[in-house]
Amino acid sequence: MFEPPTLKDIATALGLSTSTVSRALRDTYEISSKTKKLVLEYAEKINYQPNPSALSLKVRRSKSIGVLVSEVANYYFSQAISGIESIAYDRGYHVIITQTHESYDREKINIQHLASRSVDGLLVSLSAETADTSHLRDLHDKGLPMVFFDRIAEDINTHKITANNEQGAYDATVHLIKSGKRKIAHLTNSGQLSISIDRLKGYTRALQEYGITPNPNYIKHCNHGGMFYDEIESAVAEVMNLKDTPDAIFVGSDRLSVGCLSVLKNLNIGQDLIIAGFSNADVLDLFSYPLTSVRQPAFEIGQQATELLLQLIESKHPVTEFENRVIDTKLFVR
Amino acid sequence: MFEPPTLKDIATALGLSTSTVSRALRDTYEISSKTKKLVLEYAEKINYQPNPSALSLKVRRSKSIGVLVSEVANYYFSQAISGIESIAYDRGYHVIITQTHESYDREKINIQHLASRSVDGLLVSLSAETADTSHLRDLHDKGLPMVFFDRIAEDINTHKITANNEQGAYDATVHLIKSGKRKIAHLTNSGQLSISIDRLKGYTRALQEYGITPNPNYIKHCNHGGMFYDEIESAVAEVMNLKDTPDAIFVGSDRLSVGCLSVLKNLNIGQDLIIAGFSNADVLDLFSYPLTSVRQPAFEIGQQATELLLQLIESKHPVTEFENRVIDTKLFVR
DNA sequence: AACGATGTCGGGAACGATTGCACAAATTTA
């Protein structure tokens, strides 16, 4: 059964002690150059790889980071994950990805899982259902490095990185207004999510700046993030069945943008609607229904989040100053 | 810094030895029920979690499996991954996902990474560039359990699970023929991939059964799996610039199906073409260009692959009989 | 009362790697 070579194997093969071999393999310090070369060459030859379990038991570092997202099958997150991996692998870290499927219970389980798996740090984007973040705060208080991206927890003091959701929502809403629409509905994720709050702000600000009073009936939340089709359908149906039917919709998430289009198509309504929404899909140009999209720099967000996390992990001194990075979105008019 | 409780902590707190505590926490054997209860309750109270590094160092099991796919941002793979996780987590295994981005070099690196990380087994779908599978065969020969799904390696003797690619391709091609087309091009992945071979077979069989001689000029391979837009564009352009222009295209992969549509749109050609292709996208109904799709049961394939792998991992006796599961696809005419 | 059988528990050696300390050999210095 697959027995990789150990330090001891090298030591006995070369007639040295494990300590000498160990020292030869890491820094040069206090080892003659001949034995060092000897060891390095032999290790190379037999393709020696230090046992990660032994190593992490000894140095209390697993060289791996955990990622918590709602869904891998999501344009935004899959791009963000690619960004995360691009940095992590370069720096020698493994990436363990877990999905919450927008469930709070699942989030708690996964976080527990990751912590017990002794990851060196966590990259977190909250689930749609998560209102209470104490499971994360506990770990953070115990000293587990943590960086939030996209859906952040306001009450945990650490690095956070998001798109400029408020501005992106503002831009999209203004686009709808400038297209001549004034009855603009807003379909969005669950209300406690930071992204929902910020996007709602941008939407409201745009309306107000153009002299439109926000209509509470026009705002529909999907508390499970649109994980169930019925959830989206009933939200869309409700808003479209109002006596004062909207003439445009601004959608606050990737999944909901696509979901909203599906519902409209299936219900065969809203042909005269114009729609704008957050989405990182790369197939929007192929849609029969034009969707103006707010695109987030997901890959870069993943990269920067990872850089900040590794910075935390590898810092010798406890970090007390935290960044709150906000990156601009881009509007694609269709 | 985040010091989780250890066996010794429990032992000293309760005035027992670590051996007793250890025994109490695993199976009942040789432990009085009172002390067992005592230990279990205390462990529960302080939320004891065994240190995974120590555990895997001791028992040579990491309780984690590695997954190798080309891209997470791919309808098929993201669904397969959800299937993998659904089984793995239930059985107490962690899932480490790595992406090759269709690169052979990256595949070697990732496989090496996973092996050195001492995963208990591997779930593999080859990259588009991979022709030589010796890096995998070496590990397999050393006893690392391995299951292939989707893009399998013919020359490695282990469990394999795929969709019925030959039949799916046949069905799609027949659909095109029955729609009155006889000049059917085939755009597909790199030639050495098992899925390409099988799908080409199905395509060819359909043509022949309907008395159409396959035209080699109609078959275009993308050796990088369509990772670069240019690759798809030139393949599509080449086949569309033939003097005997095709009147239909059968596309052999998810990425290429969407890519092909994008190219046609951007080049503003092929409006009278009809297209069928393998795709697990859930947004095809929203496309302006109808795409008849062959859908694979990705989630189930992921699940079954994981079950087979765990079976291999947890088997006491070396397994010599391997399965070759083939699961039916489904045709969605649009 | 003495014996073995049984049931509980602790001691301690692993697993593979790192690292402080000791110590021998080589080199320099007086």
Place this chain on the structure above:
DNA sequence: TAAATTTGTGCAATCGTTCCCGACATCGTT
């Protein structure tokens, strides 16, 4: 040439578990 210093290497403890093995108390049996 002897002492002092430097240089290179090995010993052994340690990280948190598991598990073999031995210790010992209790109990029933004769």
